[in-house]
Amino acid sequence: MQRILVAGISGAGKTTMAQALSARLQLPFHELDSLRFTGPDWTVDPDFHHQVATIAATPAWIVDSFGYPEVRDLLWTNADTVIWLDYPKAVVMPRVLRRSLRRTLLRERVFGGNVETLSLWFSGDHPAWSSWAQHAARRAEINRRTTDPRFAPLRVLHFRSPRQATVWLRGQTLSASG
DSSP states (O other): OOEEEEEEOTTSOHHHHHHHHHHHHTOOEEOHHHHHEEEGGGEEOTTHHHHHHHHHTSSOEEEOSSOOTTTHHHHHHHOSEEEEEOOOHHHHHHHHHHHHHHHHHTTOOBGGGBOOOTGGGGSTTSHHHHHHHHHHHHHHHHHHHHHOGGGTTOEEEEESSHHHHHHHHHTOOTTOOO
16 A cells, blocks of 8 residues: 545545544645645636646555546556545534534635635535535445456455444554555
8 A cells, every 4th residue: 555545425534534544654645625726716726637647656645535527537547545435424424514514613724725604505515515415426436436447456445434444544554554
């Protein structure tokens, strides 16, 4: 495990898992949302694809995303391991709602200095709405990719509960042999 993609729906804990694994394995962590959204009003960095391509070409990395469409195949092709956090809606929805509520009420700055606003809650782009609406489709797409011959060399670690993922993570050491 040297090039790891942590995949799942919003609220599954991809960033938390990726950061913990990065610390445990001493591999560089890259938050895909921070690379993509670099300015106010959720401005997308015009150099986003190039930045991701540069990271994907390095020998070791951890990325916390299923992948935006413009870089998805690039990440999946270059990864050697996919950690799939495949949790039910009953797990992810309270998480994403708590996180978004905290971010909104405390006006926490996120990617590119943006904040989640009350008006964003009424947009289909809000993490809670997208997590709810895309849950089944995201699960189906990740499942399809994990069985796609194009990505056959990938090692897939499929966790259906946070407990499974936590137990596995505790067993990881600097050897990255998992």
